[in-house]
Amino acid sequence: xxxxxxxxxxxxxxxxxxxxxxxxxxxxxxxxxxxxxxxxxxxxxxxxxxxxxxxxxxxxxxxxxxxxxxxxxxxxxxxxxxxxxxxxxxxxxxxxxxxxxxxxxxxxxxxxxxxxxxxxxxxxxxxxxxxxxxxxxxxxxxxxxxxxxxxxxxxxxxxxxxxxxxxxxxxxxxxxxxxxxxxxxxxxxxxxxxxxxxxxxxxxxxxxxxxxxxxxxxxxxxxxxxxxxxxxxxxxxxxxxxxxxxxxxxxxxxxxxxxxxxxxxxxxxxxxxxxxxxxxxxxxxxxxxxxxxxxxxxxxxxxxxxxxxxxxxxxxxxxxxxxxxxxxxxxxxxxxxxxxxxxxxxxxxxxxxxxxxxxxxxxxxxxxxxxxxxxxxxxxxxxxxxxxxxxxxxxxxxxxxxxxxxxxxxxxxxxxxxxxxxxxxxxxxxxxxxxxxxxxxxxxxxxxxxxxxxxxxxxxxxxxxxxxxxxxxxxxxxxxxxxxxxxxxxxxxxxxxxxxxxxxxxxxxxxxxxxxxxxxxxxxxxxxxxxxxxxxxxxxxxxxxxxxxxxxxxxxxxxxxxxxxxxxxxxxxxxxxxxxxxxxxxxxxxxxxxxxxx
Numbered sequence: 032x033x034x035x036x037x038x039x040x041x042x043x044x045x046x047x048x049x050x051x052x053x054x055x056x057x058x059x060x061x062x063x064x065x066x067x068x069x070x071x072x073x074x075x076x077x078x079x080x081x082x083x084x085x086x087x088x089x090x091x092x093x094x095x096x097x098x099x100x101x102x103x104x105x106x107x108x109x110x111x112x113x114x115x116x117x118x119x120x121x122x123x124x125x126x127x128x129x130x131x132x133x134x135x136x137x138x139x140x141x142x143x144x145x146x147x148x149x150x151x152x153x154x155x156x157x158x159x160x161x162x163x164x165x166x167x168x169x170x171x172x173x174x175x176x177x178x179x180x181x182x183x184x185x186x187x188x189x190x191x192x193x194x195x196x197x198x199x200x201x202x203x204x205x206x207x208x209x210x211x212x213x214x215x216x217x218x219x220x221x222x223x224x225x226x227x228x229x230x231x232x233x234x235x236x237x238x239x240x241x242x243x244x245x246x247x248x249x250x251x252x253x254x255x256x257x258x259x260x261x262x263x264x265x266x267x268x269x270x271x272x273x274x275x276x277x278x279x280x281x282x283x284x285x286x287x288x289x290x291x292x293x294x295x296x297x298x299x300x301x302x303x304x305x306x307x308x309x310x311x312x313x314x315x316x317x318x319x320x321x322x323x324x325x326x327x328x329x330x331x332x333x334x335x336x337x338x339x340x341x342x343x344x345x346x347x348x349x350x351x352x353x354x355x356x357x358x359x360x361x362x363x364x365x366x367x368x369x370x371x372x373x374x375x376x377x378x379x380x381x382x383x384x385x386x387x388x389x390x391x392x393x394x395x396x397x398x399x400x401x402x403x404x405x406x407x408x409x410x411x412x413x414x415x416x417x418x419x420x421x422x423x424x425x426x427x428x429x430x431x432x433x434x435x436x437x438x439x440x441x442x443x444x445x446x447x448x449x450x451x452x453x454x455x456x457x458x459x460x461x462x463x464x465x466x467x468x469x470x471x472x473x474x475x476x477x478x479x480x481x482x483x484x485x486x487x488x489x490x491x492x493x494x495x496x497x498x499x500x501x502x503x504x505x506x507x508x509x510x511x512x513x514x515x516x517x518x519x520x521x522x523x524x525x526x527x528x529x530x531x532x533x534x535x536x537x538x539x540x541x542x543x544x545x546x547x548x549x550x551x552x553x554x555x556x557x558x559x560x561x562x563x564x565x566x567x568x569x570x571x572x573x574x575x576x577x578x579x580x581x582x583x584x585x586x587x588x589x590x591x592x593x594x595x596x597x598x599x600x601x602x603x604x605x606x607x608x609x610x611x612x613x614x615x616x617x618x619x620x621x622x623x624x625x626x627x628x629x
Contacts, residue, residue, distance in 0.1 A: 061292035062095045062172060065263025068284040071243060071275045077102035077110040078241050078284035079117040085125055091294075092129040093136075094173030096121055097286050099185050101166045101241040103215060104281075107155075108163030112148050116167040116216050119144055124171070129377060130441035132472035133171050133178045134226060141167065141180060141216070141224055148217030163217045168199060168239055172231065175293050181225040183215050186245050188253065189229070190236040195254035199225060201242075237288040243281030244274040263287040311353050311395035314338055321393055323351060333357060335368075335467065339402065342389065349387050353397040365396070371466040372398035378441050382434030384454075384464040403464070405456035408517065412450070417524030421556055423459070424521045425587055430461035431514050436580050439507045442472035446505055448513035449492045450520065470505055490534060491527070492516045495542045495571050502539075508573040511580060515568035518587075523553035528569050542571045561587065563594025 062084065070076035082097040084090065100116035102109030120140055127136035152162020166183025179187055184201040202214035202225075214223060236257045245253070248270070256270050271283035313336065314325045323340040329350065330337040338351045352371070358364035375386025375398070387399040408427070412419060431453060438445055447468035454462045494509035496502040519528045527533045529545040536542050547566055551557040564586035570576050577583040586594075 059292065060090055060095065060172060060174065060294055061290075063263055063289040063291055064095075064097065064287065065265070065267040066097075066284075066286040067264065067268035067271045068282065069268070069271045069275060071279055071281060071283050073104075073280075073282055075110065076282045077104060077113050078243070078282040079113040080239075080284050080286050081117045081121050082286060082288070083121040083125065089125065089129075092173075093125055093127075094133065094171050094178075095288075096124055096169060096171045097237075097239060097288055098167065098169035099239045099241060099284055099286055100168075100216075101183065101185055101243075101282070101284070103164035103166075103212065105161070106152075106164040106217075107157055107161050108148075108152060108217075109165060112163040112165035112217055115144060115148065115163075116165045120167070120169060128441050130374070130443055130471055132442060133173055135442060135472065137169070137171060137178065137180045138224060138226070141182075142222055145216050145222040146220065149220050152217060164212075165216045166212070166241070167216050170237055170239060170288065172288070172290070175231050177229040177231055177237070179225070179227040179229065181227075182222070183212055184242050186238075186240055186242075188238040188240075188250070190238065190254050190257045191232065191234070193254070193258055195238075195250045195257075197250065198227065198229065231290050231293060233290055233293055235290045238270075239286040239288075240270070241282060241284040243279045243283040244271060244285055246281075247274040247277040247279040247283075257287065263289060308393060308396040310356055310359050311397055313356070314353070319343070320351075320395065320397075321391060322389075323349075323399075325351075334364075340399075347387075348402045350400045350402050351397050352400065353395075367467070368396065370469065370471055374438075374443060374466045374469055374471065375400065378437060378443065380434050380437035382430050382461055382463055383437060384462050400464070403454045403456070403462055405454045405460075405462075408450035408453045408455060408521065411455050412521055412525065418554070419521055421522065421554075421558075421561070424518060425561075426459060427453070427455060427461050427521070428514060428518045428587060429584060431463060431517070432580050432584050434461070434463040435510050435514065438469070439510070439580070444470045444505045444507065445510050445513075446470055446493075446497075448510060448517060450517060453517070492520075494573070495536070496573055498537055499539050499542065506573060507580065508576045508578075511568050511576055511583060512573075515565055515583075519550055519565055519569065522550050522557050522565075526553050528565075545571070558590070560590040560594035563591060 064082040064084070066080050066082060068076060068078050068080050079100045079102070080098070082095070084095050085093060098117045098120050100113040102111070102113030106112070123140045123143070124136055127140065148163040148165070155162070166185045167180070168183070168185040168187050169180045170187055171178040171180075179198055181187065181199040182202065184203055185199075186201070187198045189196050189198055202212055204211055204213045212218070216222070238253055238257060240253075252273070253270060256266055256273065259266065267285045267287045270285040274283040311320060314320065314328070316325050316327055318325050322343050324343055325338045325340050326348070327339040328336070329339055332355070334355050336353045336355065338353070339348065340351045341348050354364070354368045372386055375384065376388070379385070384403065385401045387401055389399070406414070431448070435445055435448070445463065445466075445468070447465060448463070452463065452465045454464060492513045494512035496504060496506075496509060516528070520526070526548075528547055528550070530548060532541075532545060536545060547569065549562045550565060551559065551562055564583060568576050568583050
């Protein structure tokens with residue numbers, strides 16, 4: 032008997048191509064799927080299964096997902112838990128932000144489901160092991176990578192070149208079927224999920240099945256069924272029925288997936304983008320492109336150009352960013368340039384520059400941003416002759432943090448926070464610009480990024496981990512460091528917190544030898560507690576900085592008692608002006624004493 036439709040997402044079917052063909056010329060992931068769930072000798076089917084294939088645009092960012100769950104029969108809420116672990120997972124995963132990585136999306140959805148199941152069981156007064164418990168095994172396919180999430184004793188296999196490989200391990204207390212699960216959804220408040228990434232090849236078959244199948248069929252028997260080449264729905268039901276015929280005393284569920292086509296590798300994808308939208312020529316005032324007239328050249332660098340343009344149709348002024356002709360043969364640069372527009376269209380915040388859209392499709396590779404009134408922080412600092420009010424600097428930093436936190440919530444790192452990339456208008460509103468060095472966790476999984484492809488920002492403001500060989504690389508704490516560098520720069524009138532040796536440091540030892548200079552040495556008006564907050568955010572080791580931006584943001588606006596207790600500091604650091612006044616008085620007293628004793 033098949034699983035009730037309410038417990039099963041419909042499988043998506045794609046025509047079966049010749050397996051000898053090359054990757055699909057449309058550069059898209061194509062998957063054939065089949066599924067079956069039989070109750071067997073039991074009165075009720077507590078298994079649940081589903082496959083979700085979204086529309087073409089979401090396939091490129093979120094992929095294809097399949098899940099199988101086996102509600103624990105001895106638990107009161109096993110059937111409901113199994114349904115939730117499939118239906119809610121497939122629904123909620125595709126609602127997570129596109130900028131989130133597959134790992135983050137899957138783990139957060141499962142963590143939320145686990146807490147609900149655990150709480151529901153305890154709310155109904157059910158004892159441990161009798162609540163809402165289920166296994167869960169899911170496979171997400173994006174671009175050329177598969178992502179596995181697994182809890183319990185359902186299994187995922189891969190069949191490649193007539194060879195079968197088990198990709199998950201059973202979470203049982205022992206090796207026999209009589210043993211109980213030691214890990215399941217809803218069993219404990221803190222969920223531990225097995226996570227794994229695998230490569231994909233055209234022709235790969237994946238089998239996801241419950242213990243009602245794999246405990247009664249050998250791996251070789253499962254492999255033989257999959258290799259027969261029939262319709263996957265037929266094969267999935269045959270596998271489930273074979274387990275029942277072999278004596279299975281449990282529900283029998285099987286999902287089959289086959290990779291029919293994969294996107295081409297990074298270089299080919301970049302070349303396709305380049306062929307569709309070639310690099311525009313270098314522009315000059317008065318020239319027109321796609322109905323946009325160039326009014327001024329704002330920036331020309333080795334990596335890109337910025338132009339102030341006016342839309343000839345509606346008169347709107349915007350900023351056009353075009354790629355540098357120097358990189359026409361660099362696929363990594365082309366992908367990153369395209370990602371800039373992707374970020375601006377999907378992340379909206381008042382302190383982040385907006386990417387603009389028009390009714391017409393561009394014929395060249397460029398994108399448009401809002402035109403901002405104001406000046407960058409370097410010019411803003413010059414206007415104050417290097418001595419801006421402390422409260423204005425704090426207000427600016429708070430707005431920078433707000434914008435960058437909006438990026439971090441979408442798993443995007445800015446990586447190039449510097450004075451020139453922060454615009455301040457006459458009302459004091461701050462806007463963070465330039466997404467050219469951003470690292471996007473979600474897009475890295477389908478755009479073929481390598482770690483070495485990341486643009487790591489500007490030397491004066493970038494975190495040490497970008498320059499230390501073998502370090503962990505970028506993280507939200509790296510952006511925190513850069514913002515703190517900006518704050519120190521503004522408060523000190525352009526000084527570096529680690530002195531002149533900062534620029535030449537290139538190893539962990541070099542950075543460890545550097546000494547932090549309190550900002551109030553350069554500006555006595557800066558409170559000791561504010562310097563304490565800056566000092567922590569500017570620690571060389573990322574783990575020594577604030578764990579989150581919100582905590583640092585609070586300390587910037589509220590005196591922290593830890594930093595207020597500065598009695599252990601020498602007077603020269605606590606109050607340098609007072610220190611030198613006292614030294615002067617002592618010297619004057621010594622001079623008078625010497626004169627009186629002559």
